[in-house]
Amino acid sequence: MSFDLLHVGTLVALAHILGIVAAAHAILHTRTSQGAIAWAVSLVAMPYLTLVPYLFLGRSKFAGYADARRVENELLRTRAHPQVWDTQASSAGVPTQQLGSRLVHSLTRLGGMPFLPGNSVRTLVNGTATFEAIFDAIENARRYVIVQFFIVRDDALGGMLKDALIAKAKQGVRVYFLYDSIGSFDLPHRYVAALRAAGIETHPFATNRRFVNRLQLNFRNHRKIVSVDGERAFVGGHNVGVEYLGAKPPLSPWRDTHIEVRGPAVASIQFVFIEDWYWATQQLPEFDAPAADSAEPCVEQPGRDGANERAANNMHCLVLPSGPADRQETCSLFFVEAINAARERIWITTPYLVPDEAVFAALRLAALRGVDVRILIPSRRDHRVVFAASKLYAYDSLRAGIRIFRYQPGFLHQKVVLIDSSAAAIGSANLDNRSFRLNFEIMVLTVDRGFALEVETMLLDDFAESREIDRDEYRNAHALRRMLMHVARLFSPIL
Structure with missing residues (x-):
């Protein structure tokens, strides 16, 4: 028995040593401080559970x-x-009175591609x-x-x-x-x-x-x-x-x-x-x-x-590619700039609501200045941890006046952004750190009141098939469920 305990103790000690080494690697090489903290804490505290995931998700010659x-x-x-x-x-010819000349200038520089009519x-x-x-x-x-x-x-x-x-x-x-x-x-x-x-x-x-x-x-x-x-x-x-x-x-x-x-x-x-x-x-x-x-x-x-x-065939479009090799964090900055540009409304549909701090702050500030901020997310889950983290971000959003809707008929996977009554963006990017920093994505931003109205009509149909959540859902949730949400959010920088 003592011999077996000795082997177990050795393996536990080895796991913790490897966890500390991996944590040091994460601190040196992870792109964001939030991600570094998430990996370091989990690797030191739970190396048996996180060493293998870090091998697949964290390590890279980035x-x-x-x-x-x-x-x-x-x-x-x-x-x-x-x-x-x-x-x-x-x-040339971009209706800047609809979108704003500063936004046009910043997004063309950010994406490295022109606004084309x-x-x-x-x-x-x-x-x-x-x-x-x-x-x-x-x-x-x-x-x-x-x-x-x-x-x-x-x-x-x-x-x-x-x-x-x-x-x-x-x-x-x-x-x-x-x-x-x-x-x-x-x-x-x-x-x-x-x-x-x-x-x-x-x-x-x-x-x-x-x-x-x-x-x-x-x-x-x-x-x-x-x-x-x-x-x-x-x-x-x-x-x-x-x-x-x-x-x-x-x-x-x-x-x-x-x-x-x-x-x-x-x-x-x-x-x-x-x-x-x-x-x-x-x-x-x-x-x-x-x-x-x-x-x-x-x-x-x-x-x-x-x-x-x-x-009409005179719509202005900007193709906005983003990826982990960009000089700037293009995808995250696009969302921040789009949210900051909104004066009347910003409606976003996304399967995953795990924003970084910059995007989350922009959303809350938009709501506080009176913008109609709505986010449509799924009511069904395809990833347990991401879904749990999304739920906590949704409840935190409510406190700032952001309206959160859950789509009821089936799984919601669309990625759509509607800005005021003039601009809409559709593409592949989710509202999460993976799209912001780890994946190659593409969004197409259109500036056209007629098309924005078409997107608005589409989203209103989606809202009609959705349920708006309130704070009582979190307050009435079981204590264990609330704890799991908070634990899941700790991993949001690496989800």
Whole structure:
């Protein structure tokens, strides 16, 4: 018995020594002080539970990776940027009285891309409308198709996408397919092999180009981009899997939003893909600039679970890519700037409410100055710890006058920001630290009163199917449940 206790004691001591070493590593290398504290405390106090997660989530050779990625991006933006960036000034004609000249200036500098006029955008509400539009665009492709998703599954929807791309490749259309190596970790080799056998350029996105680093779960490419012939581009929250069509209980029906963009902004969206493709392959994809008439709008298709198209084709759009290699924390700063710019309202829908201190402070200050601040989050959970942390942030928000709604019919996954009555942003970024600092994301900001009204109508429909929470929910919660919320929030910097 004493011999066994000696071995147990040795293992416990070894775990604590390794925990202290890992904590020191976290303090030296974690990007934020909050994240460093969260890792250090958990590694010292509970090394048996946190050493393995830190191996996957915390450790990284981030500095070298970020520098290499940043240099490549800056080189591409200098030498290979779209011609439309030279022919149309960043803020030419932007209705600054609607958005504010300072916001226009700061966001163009933050994202490194111009505000471009002459676009048309339509919302694609939920999976059926989104993938019908995407498959229609692919079917009508004449020159090239680019596809990029965080998650691609080999299920019914993934099979349809594979067949559609193979069919176009056989017609001589160039096809480029990029998927995240961790988000699509269960994508079988036969799926990729079938695409490559058809002549489709297919590559995984990985932090380290030399091999797929299965130990590095951070710095994932969370973007969802499809573009066809430089004329139509799709961005939003949907990945490729039947759950995004609402076909996977208990999270169904799935609530998500994509947009279809036509016009000069398509070149900006494609350039985001070019940067990712070049990192993954060290080659530039071969496709030309969008056609000059690519802003021609589609026929209107109204409906709750469908597509809505505005007739106007002079919308101003800014494509805002963000990622862990940015010189600034682009995603977090975008949310802070958008919230600070709001004078009447700021409505945000997000599946995860785990903001950093800067964004949370901006939200509270907006509410205190009389702005209508609303946040729509899910009532169903897909990640236990994140959901528990989100609940506590929701209750804390109420004290500042922020209104929090929980979507009732199914899981809410859309990422939408509505600013006053003039601007809306839709894309892939969540309101959490992972999107702010650890993932590559893309948002498209539109400045157009008509489109903002369309987004408002969409969100009002969502609010009508939601339940507004109040402080009594937290006060009436069991003491153990409240404690678990607080424990979960301790880990919010690394969630």
